[in-house]
Amino acid sequence: DGGITQSPKYLFRKEGQNVTLSCEQNLNHDAMYWYRQDPGQGLRLIYYSQIVNDFQKGDIAEGYSVSREKKESFPLTVTSAQKNPTAFYLCASSMTSGETQYFGPGTRLLVL
Amino acid sequence: EDQVTQSPEALRLQEGESSSLNCSYTVSGLRGLFWYRQDPGKGPEFLFTLYSAGEEKEKERLKATLTKKESFLHITAPKPEDSATYLCAVQAPGSRGSTLGRLYFGRGTQLTVWP
Numbered sequence: 001d002g003g004i005t006q007s008p009k010y011l012f013r014k015e016g017q018n019v020t021l022s023c024e025q026n027l028n029h030d031a032m033y034w035y036r037q038d039p040g041q042g043l044r045l046i047y048y049s050q051i052v053n054d055f056q057k058g059d060i061a062e063g064y065s066v067s068r069e070k071k072e073s074f075p076l077t078v079t080s081a082q083k084n085p086t087a088f089y090l091c092a093s094s095m096t097s098g099e100t101q102y103f104g105p106g107t108r109l110l111v112l
Numbered sequence: 113e114d115q116v117t118q119s120p121e122a123l124r125l126q127e128g129e130s131s132s133l134n135c136s137y138t139v140s141g142l143r144g145l146f147w148y149r150q151d152p153g154k155g156p157e158f159l160f161t162l163y164s165a166g167e168e169k170e171k172e173r174l175k176a177t178l179t180k181k182e183s184f185l186h187i188t189a190p191k192p193e194d195s196a197t198y199l200c201a202v203q204a205p206g207s208r209g210s211t212l213g214r215l216y217f218g219r220g221t222q223l224t225v226w227p
Contacts (some may be wrong), residue, residue, distance in 0.1 A: 006155075042116065042217035043156075043199070058214075090155055098203070100146065101215060103155035 002027045004104035006091050013078065013085060014046045021076045021107045023091035031076035031097040033045055036060060037106075046089075063070045078109060086111050087109040118200050118218035120207050125225050128189045133221045137193040137201030146215065147176050151196045159198075164218050187206040190225045197222045 004025045011020045022031065031050050035043040045058030049068040063082025068074055074093075078085045088108050090100040115197045119134045135145070144163050148156035162178040169176050171196065175186040185198055201215040
């Protein structure tokens with residue numbers, strides 16, 4: 001089955017800790033995206049990557065970092081600089097940057 | 113300033129009671145308008161893409177339409193399993209040579225259908 005997987009489903013972060021959210025796709029898509037979803041707000045773009053070894057900041061990149069070393073994988077690190085990390089994080093991919101985006105199941109990040 | 117506004121924020125319907133959800137947008141040079149369905153605690157599920165005014169698409173009890181400034185998602189004779197949050201997103205042209213047509217999302221309409 002082709003699709004997008006995100007892990008873990010729930011993640012707990014302690015003060016001052018960096019945590020990494022995993023996103024993997026087997027759709028052979030070139031473009032991948034990370035969004036943050038907060039209650040009552042629309043999805044906000046954190047980072048995107050149009051091709052391997054290239055990525056750009058979205059609207060709310062501060063406190064986050066990404067890498068794109070493989071076509072299938074686009075991990076997101078939430079650093080200690082992100083002061084309000086509690087949110088639902090969604091990874092998406094599309095064939096190219098202008099095509100329909102398909103979403104993974106999401107990771108909920110909570111702060112201890 | 114929101115690029116995409118969805119209304120109403122919440123809608124409660126009795127099973128079989130048809131209605132429409134609205135998505136209005138201010139993006140210039142629209143490349144596409146997307147509708148997604150999102151169940152609680154899950155990722156959005158793609159429903160439709162519309163590209164030009166006058167275009168319509170249907171899937172089961174759902175029908176999406178597009179004008180120059182807004183889109184409607186019509187729900188005919190809804191069932192309880194149609195309960196979800198419906199998200200609208202618009203795709204703007206890429207800027208400065210970028211091919212990225214980024215998406216702007218609305219805040220969603222939470223639909224509840226009761227038996």
